[in-house]
Amino acid sequence: xxxxxxxxxxxxxxxxxxxxxxxxxxxxxxxxxxxxxxxxxxxxxxxxxxxxxxxxxxxxxxxxxxxxxxxxxxxxxxxxxxxxxxxxxxxxxxxxxxxxxxxxxxxxxxxxxxxxxxxxxxxxxxxxxxxxxxxxxxxxxxxxxxxxxxxxxxxxxxxxxxxxxxxxxxxxxxxxxxxxxxxxxxxxxxxxxxxxxxxxxxxxxxxxxxxxxxxxxxxxxxxxxxxxxxxxxxxxxxxxxxxxxxxxxxxxxxxxxxxxxxxxxxxxxxxxxxxxxxxxxxxxxxxxxxxxxxxxxxxxxxxxxx
Amino acid sequence: xxxxxxxxxxxxxxxxxxxxxxxxxxxxxxxxxxxxxxxxxxxxxxxxxxxxxxxxxxxxxxxxxxxxxxxxxxxxxxxxxxxxxxxxxxxxxxxxxxxxxxxxxxxxxxxxxxxxxxxxxxxxxxxxxxxxxxxxxxxxxxxxxxxxxxxxxxxxxxxxxxxxxxxxxxxxxxxxxxxxxxxxxxxxxxxxxxxxxxxxxxxxxxxxxxxxxxxxxxxxxxxxxxxxxxxxxxxxxxxxxxxxxxxxxxxxxxxxxxxxxxxxxxxxxxxxxxxxxxxxxxxxxxxxxxxxxxxxxxxxxxxxxxxxxxxxxxxxxxxxxxxxxxxxxxxxxxxxxxxxxxxxxxxxxxxxxxxxxxxxxxxxxxxxxxxxxxxxxxxx
Numbered sequence: 001x002x003x004x005x006x007x008x009x010x011x012x013x014x015x016x017x018x019x020x021x022x023x024x025x026x027x028x029x030x031x032x033x034x035x036x037x038x039x040x041x042x043x044x045x046x047x048x049x050x051x052x053x054x055x056x057x058x059x060x061x062x063x064x065x066x067x068x069x070x071x072x073x074x075x076x077x078x079x080x081x082x083x084x085x086x087x088x089x090x091x092x093x094x095x096x097x098x099x100x101x102x103x104x105x106x107x108x109x110x111x112x113x114x115x116x117x118x119x120x121x122x123x124x125x126x127x128x129x130x131x132x133x134x135x136x137x138x139x140x141x142x143x144x145x146x147x148x149x150x151x152x153x154x155x156x157x158x159x160x161x162x163x164x165x166x167x168x169x170x171x172x173x174x175x176x177x178x179x180x181x182x183x184x185x186x187x188x189x190x191x192x193x194x195x196x197x198x199x200x201x202x203x204x205x206x207x208x209x210x211x212x213x214x215x216x217x218x219x220x221x222x223x224x225x226x227x228x229x230x231x232x233x234x235x236x237x238x239x240x241x242x243x244x245x246x247x248x249x250x251x252x253x254x255x256x257x258x259x260x261x262x263x264x265x266x267x268x269x270x271x272x273x274x275x276x277x278x279x280x281x282x283x284x285x286x287x288x289x290x291x292x293x294x295x296x297x298x299x300x301x302x303x304x305x306x
Numbered sequence: 307x308x309x310x311x312x313x314x315x316x317x318x319x320x321x322x323x324x325x326x327x328x329x330x331x332x333x334x335x336x337x338x339x340x341x342x343x344x345x346x347x348x349x350x351x352x353x354x355x356x357x358x359x360x361x362x363x364x365x366x367x368x369x370x371x372x373x374x375x376x377x378x379x380x381x382x383x384x385x386x387x388x389x390x391x392x393x394x395x396x397x398x399x400x401x402x403x404x405x406x407x408x409x410x411x412x413x414x415x416x417x418x419x420x421x422x423x424x425x426x427x428x429x430x431x432x433x434x435x436x437x438x439x440x441x442x443x444x445x446x447x448x449x450x451x452x453x454x455x456x457x458x459x460x461x462x463x464x465x466x467x468x469x470x471x472x473x474x475x476x477x478x479x480x481x482x483x484x485x486x487x488x489x490x491x492x493x494x495x496x497x498x499x500x501x502x503x504x505x506x507x508x509x510x511x512x513x514x515x516x517x518x519x520x521x522x523x524x525x526x527x528x529x530x531x532x533x534x535x536x537x538x539x540x541x542x543x544x545x546x547x548x549x550x551x552x553x554x555x556x557x558x559x560x561x562x563x564x565x566x567x568x569x570x571x572x573x574x575x576x577x578x579x580x581x582x583x584x585x586x587x588x589x590x591x592x593x594x595x596x597x598x599x600x601x602x603x604x605x606x607x608x609x610x611x612x613x614x615x616x617x618x619x620x621x622x623x624x625x626x627x628x629x630x631x632x633x634x635x636x637x638x639x640x641x642x643x644x645x646x647x648x649x650x651x652x653x654x655x656x657x658x659x660x661x662x663x664x665x666x667x668x669x670x671x672x673x674x675x676x677x678x679x680x681x682x683x684x685x686x
């Protein structure tokens with residue numbers, strides 16, 4: 001029973017950074033900007049978060065630095081694609097490559113450094129409940145904040161005027177422009193917010209999850225977050241679900257290996273990807289649903305008529 | 307947008323691009339070329355130029371770091387008789403051949419390639435430059451000017467196993483594996499046999515991560531082993547993530563490739579360090595003394611290439627003594643890691659009573675010994 005509880009706990013912990021990054025990307029994709037630079041932003045933020053947490057001794061200052069670094073890189077990206085109208089795909093890929101090289105370059109001196117004693121987190125009143133205590137109530141606060149954040153983003157997108165404007169800009173920037181909304185500025189804000197969340201996810205990896213800095217440590221999770229937003233048809237709750245699913249199957253396949261289950265480990269390694277794709281494709285198998293949810297101007301440049 | 311602001315934007319973009327290029331171009335030379343001397347120097351023999359090709363970044367720990375310590379060791383030992391260069395993060399593939407050719411073109415007379423996947427590239431380049439000496443770590447392809455060297459890492463794994471067998475409370479020990487190749491399977495089996503030599507009840511659980519280097523995944527694998535009751539872990543991957551995961555969970559683990567004691571003071575039981583410098587000194591000495599010949603070198607605890615170091619102070623003295631005895635036994639030849647009778651975990655005999663494994667047997671390991679859970683992933 002405790003094994004199962006630990007498995008649930010590990011699932012939440014593994015899914016959290018993917019969910020944070022996925023939600024961030026969802027915001028900027030809802031505004032019509034596709035940022036393929038997630039991996040690069042997360043790497044730079046993982047480095048920045050680690051370095052700042054190392055010097056300040058505070059995880060939360062590290063998270064802030066990671067989010068700030070992600071936002072800064074995203075702002076550069078946003079300025080390039082929104083004002084200079086560079087190709088979003090090419091620019092995003094460039095940010096990814098740049099992020100990998102740059103973080104390795106500036107991070108050399110931090111490889112092998114060690115953060116202070118890692119604290120254990122738990123909710124005092126609930127931590128000793130049987131099963132649930134281990135499974136749900138001994139997590140880092142970010143795990144709970146992520147769930148709250150997903151709800152908040154869903155509420156923002158579908159229940160507030162600002163969310164409506166954001167979505168309108170993703171669907172029909174020309175119309176939003178004609179109505180007098182500052183399309184480019186709002187898009188930039190969305191991109192910066194997305195970058196900040198990707199940055200937070202990157203810092204979570206280097207400060208809480210691993211916790212260490214070494215170049216390339218994100219190891220493709222930025223791309224998984226990007227794929228999650230698509231398979232989740234740009235719905236926040238589904239991004240959350242997809243992230244936990246991915247984390248859960250990842251942990252499950254490692255668990256099965258440890259139990260000595262006789263399945264090729266190469267096949268096991270594929271399982272998280274397969275399972276996540278299959279489940280999310282199944283929920284959104286209705287093509288009308290995808291068309292309805294996909295921001296119509298995603299990835300397309302916008303030229304305001306002056 | 308006015309044309310002026312457009313120009314400003316473009317200039318900024320160009321700047322950003324330039325910064326990217328600078329950041330991405332990163333090849334390091336260990337010693338800057340010396341400034342041309344003003345006065346004519348006294349005639350001095352040209353230093354022997356030695357180059358190292360690394361698969362990963364040097365960093366502060368792990369496989370490539372251990373090789374780079376070896377490079378620094380020979381640099382200190384031979385002084386101005388040699389001049390060393392290294393290229394890090396060389397991918398195992400067509401790029402490696404280009405890098406090696408480049409190093410030869412720069413006048414390097416000895417090339418050390420420190421990863422298995424450089425074998426094909428080394429073989430091709432060696433054919434074209436018969437007067438250059440090529441040395442390939444953990445490889446098997448040889449030529450008149452290409453030879454191979456490796457360490458018997460599993461002897462360290464066996465010593466780690468002794469400590470693991472004594473320190474485990476659950477009698478479950480865990481191993482985070484990279485790929486199911488003989489080298490790694492040897493380590494898993496040696497770790498298990500070491501533990502069983504002091505505690506016959508020990509079982510080993512293995513999780514494969516299909517990567518030499520993926521810290522988040524190594525963390526997840528370690529966590530999953532811990533969740534299943536393993537309380538002492540060893541890994542055959544290159545980061546310190548497993549050790550740090552053990553620290554976080556209040557369990558034990560070992561350092562691999564280099565001394566990792568600083569990363570997890572409470573979890574670290576000892577480190578399986580690789581002293582490549584000893585071999586590099588021999589190889590360079592061979593070239594300088596003109597005694598170099600093509601052969602395969604396999605050095606174990608006896609020669610000091612793998613060395614089990616930094617045993618934690620809280621490990622009981624009786625355990626340390628057992629490690630010391632086994633180490634001495636390996637040096638004098640009375641302790642062999644793989645000796646009969648040995649059965650695999652399906653009960654099949656793999657070494658008859660009285661037989662001791664030779665290198666051919668070692669190279670063909672494709673099974674778990676008794677006491678390891680599960681089945682070796684075949685991928686076939």
